Amino acid sequence: MFDKSKGAKPLYLQLAEIMESEILSDIYKPGDMLPKELDYIEKYNLSRITVRQAINELVLKGYVKRIRGKGTIILPPKIEEPLIRIKSFTDEMKDRGITPSTKSAKIVITKSFGEISKYLLQNDGDEAYKLTRIRTANNLPIVLFETYIKKNINMDLDNTIYYGSLYEYLDKNKGIKIKKVNQRISASIADSRLSQLLNIRVGEPILILKRQSFDTNNNVIEYTISYYIADRYEYYIEIENKEN
Structure with missing residues (x-):
């Protein structure tokens, strides 16, 4: 099963390929x-170092994650999404054959300050709606959305309305179509609040x-801060050289 001849792939890479094949074949x-x-x-008569290196390869590729005290868990495939396309989370998931749902949704009227006021183009202390939602993909939590919406939109205060697509709600109920977005993306780690809401460990x-x-x-309609679980989601950008 393993090629140990001179010039062959390292054993840990050969084992990693076997493991990867088993994951991809369900x-x-x-x-x-x-x-x-x-x-x-015991199964392949390999050293512990070789096996650990193989598992590390799977970790690097995003197939598995080590959990201290439990072992190594198989992760769902990462969801890829281009940064340059405007789509709701619901449409993103459906395009990939993934079932989107909402674990919780809550809308309240609050006052905006600092960053929120800046991007809603309003003064500190002005009112805005705050919509907090936890969205799932195939029943696994994947993202926390904290959306701030201009008060003049006159949003409904019924939480159950917001278990579906926000963009669809704005279009059908308020006659608002989202035409343009400005986006920024950064990396961070989960604090205790995100750990509890997204069911992940602190520091992930x-x-x-x-x-x-x-x-x-x-007109500015909303400003959303989204917290995605990094090992379940990734963004990409396609860049074309216009000179050639």
Whole structure:
């Protein structure tokens, strides 16, 4: 099974390919635990170092994650999304054959300050709606949305309305179409609040996406701060050289 001839791939890479193939063929599904290191050592007569290196390869590729005291868990495939396209989370998921849902939604009237006021183009102390939602993909929490909406939009205060697409709600109920967005993305780690809300460990990597949205008249409509679980989501940018 393993090629040990001179010039062959290192054993840990050969083992990593076997493990990857088993994951991709659904022998192990998202949420399953990978067999223990000892199982691979005994099954393939390999050293512990070789097995650990193979598992590390899977970690680097985003197939698995080590959990202290439990073992190595199979992760769902990462969701890729281009940064240059305007789409709701609901549409993003449906395009990939993933079932989107909302774990919780709450809307309140609050006052804006600092960053929120800046991107809503209003004064500190002015009122705004704050919509907090936890969205899931195939029933796994993936992102916390904290959306601040201009008060003149006159949003409904019924939480149940916001379990679907916000953009669809704005279009159908308020006649507002999102035409343009400004986005910024950064990396951070989960604090105790995000740990509890997204069911991840404190210190796990997250992606923070900040989006300022405009309607067809170039009016600011909303400003959203999104906290994505980094090992389940990634953004990419496609750049074309116009000179060639």
